[in-house]
Every structure is written in structure tokens, then in C-alpha cells.
Amino acid sequence: MIDTHCHIIYGIDDGSRDFDSSIKQLLAMDAGGITHAFLTSHYFKGHYEYSREDYLQKLEALQQGVRERGAKIELIPGFEVFLSPSVSEDIQKKNLTMGDSKYVLVETELNGLYDDFDHHVFGLLRAGYKPILAHAERYVSVMRKPSSVRSLIERNVYIQINAGSLTGLYGEKVRQTAWILVDNGWAHLLGSDDHVRGTYKNYFEAVNLIKERIDEHTARLLSREHPQMLIEGKNIPYKYVHVERHHHDHSRRRSIWRRIFG
Numbered sequence: 001m002i003d004t005h006c007h008i009i010y011g012i013d014d015g016s017r018d019f020d021s022s023i024k025q026l027l028a029m030d031a032g033g034i035t036h037a038f039l040t041s042h043y044f045k046g047h048y049e050y051s052r053e054d055y056l057q058k059l060e061a062l063q064q065g066v067r068e069r070g071a072k073i074e075l076i077p078g079f080e081v082f083l084s085p086s087v088s089e090d091i092q093k094k095n096l097t098m099g100d101s102k103y104v105l106v107e108t109e110l111n112g113l114y115d116d117f118d119h120h121v122f123g124l125l126r127a128g129y130k131p132i133l134a135h136a137e138r139y140v141s142v143m144r145k146p147s148s149v150r151s152l153i154e155r156n157v158y159i160q161i162n163a164g165s166l167t168g169l170y171g172e173k174v175r176q177t178a179w180i181l182v183d184n185g186w187a188h189l190l191g192s193d194d195h196v197r198g199t200y201k202n203y204f205e206a207v208n209l210i211k212e213r214i215d216e217h218t219a220r221l222l223s224r225e226h227p228q229m230l231i232e233g234k235n236i237p238y239k240y241v242h243v244e245r246h247h248h249d250h251s252r253r254r255s256i257w258r259r260i261f262g
């Protein structure tokens with residue numbers, strides 16, 4: 001499995017506080033079956049700014065640290081870029097893509113997705129980047145109308161969802177929204193968005209829940225196959241067949257029972 005979103009680099013944003021905590025979390029990830037992780041520190045002008053050298057030095061130190069402890073997990077550079085008027089320029093100048101690909105993980109105000117979103121995203125697309133909206137299910141506008149992500153997908157925006165959203169970490173409304181996105185094939189990538197504040201278990205729980213509620217195929221796409229395409233710089237399909245009709249009905253029926261009986 002591949003984690004496409006986490007804040008495991010220490011002392012750079014609101015994620016991990018120190019080297020030892022990062023190592024501990026990476027070993028837990030490795031033990032649970034994470035083979036690769038994009039270490040997507042926040043890039044937010046005026047809030048989280050740091051030099052690429054500092055970031056890469058820490059990534060290297062962690063990679064070496066886990067290897068010395070017998071773990072095979074591969075750490076890949078990546079950033080969670082807060083949208084701003086200069087975002088395309090920043091991405092280009094500071095190399096804020098996911099690994100060597102053209103994919104960029106972007107976020108904006110959780111309550112303001114549509115104020116400036118389209119404008120900035122079109123700029124990215126025109127510059128040849130492939131934007132991925134981080135934790136789409138946490139935006140107020142998406143919670144109000146989950147099907148609104150369809151128009152984003154139609155405009156070539158990929159959708160990343162947080163594992164913790166599927167397990168209920170951010171509350172019931174976010175949980176329901178995340179499941180609507182997965183149920184309808186409106187999610188491309190699963191990420192932990194782990195900030196090293198507790199155990200890493202949400203990612204593994206979420207993968208198991210997708211297997212149970214939807215199917216094994218969808219769990220594989222979101223946790224392995226699509227993230228692998230990020231690594232290789234291949235085109236992730238915007239639309240994918242994620243579930244057969246009778247499975248779909250089945251999962252819906254079960255989710256209704258779950259809603260009734262918790």
C-alpha cells in the first residue's frame with residue numbers, strides 16, 4: 001500500500017515534532033504494509049515556509065533511519081500546497097510536485113472551496129500540472145453537495161480522501177460525505193493525512209472498510225494502483241469502474257443498516 005498524504009517530516013509544519021516520533025510512525029507504517037509514502041508537508045506562504053534543503057535533509061535522515069532499523073518503506077518528496085495567486089510559479093520554482101511527476105496535491109480554506117478554487121486550479125492545469133484536491137470530503141461545500149466533486153473531476157481535478165474520514169475521525173458528516181465519494185467512484189486516492197499525533201491505524205482500518213463495504217478491487221485502486229501511477233507519472237483515469245451493480249446495492253443496504261444500528 002502507498003500513502004499519498006502525510007505530515008511525517010518533523011519540525012517543518014504542524015506534523016511530526018521530532019525525528020524519533022517520525023521514525024516510530026514510519027516503522028508502524030512499514031510493519032502494516034505501507035511500501036511507499038509521499039511525505040507531503042504543508043507549503044503555505046506566510047505560514048509554513050522552509051527551504052527545500054531543510055526538507056530534503058530531513059527526508060534523507062528519515063530514510064536512512066528506517067533502513068538502519070530494517071524497514072523497507074520508500075519515502076518520496078511531496079507537498080500539500082495551499083492555493084494562492086502565485087501557486088503555479090511557486091510549484092515551478094520550488095519543485096512542489098509529488099515526486100518527479102506533474103501531480104500536485106492542493107488544498108484551500110475548508111469553508112471556501114469555490115471562492116478562488118477554479119481560478120487557481122485552471123492556472124495549474126494550463127501550466128501542465130495535474131491537481132489533486134486533498135481531503136475533498138472535508139470541504140463544507142462538498143459536505144453540502146457531495147456530487148459537486150463530479151464537476152471538478154470533469155475539469156481534470158483528482159480527488160484524494162483521508163482514511164480518517166472513512167473511519168469517523170472528523171465526525172459523522174465528513175464520514176458520510178467520504179463514503180458517498182467512494183461509493184460513487186468519485187475518489188481516486190487514499191491518504192492518511194497523518195500528523196503523528198497518535199497511532200497510524202486509520203489507514204489500515206479504512207482499507208479494510210472499503211474491502212468490506214465496496215469490494216477488494218476498489219480498495220486496491222485507491223491504496224495501491226492509482227498511487228503507483230503517481231510514482232510512475234502515469235495518467236490515473238478520471239473515471240473508473242469501481243463496483244458492480246449488485247455489489248453497489250448490497251453496500252447501500254448495509255450502510256443503511258449501519259446508519260440505523262451505528
Ligand SMILES: [Fe+2]
Nearest residue numbers: 005007080193
Ligand atoms: Fe494534510
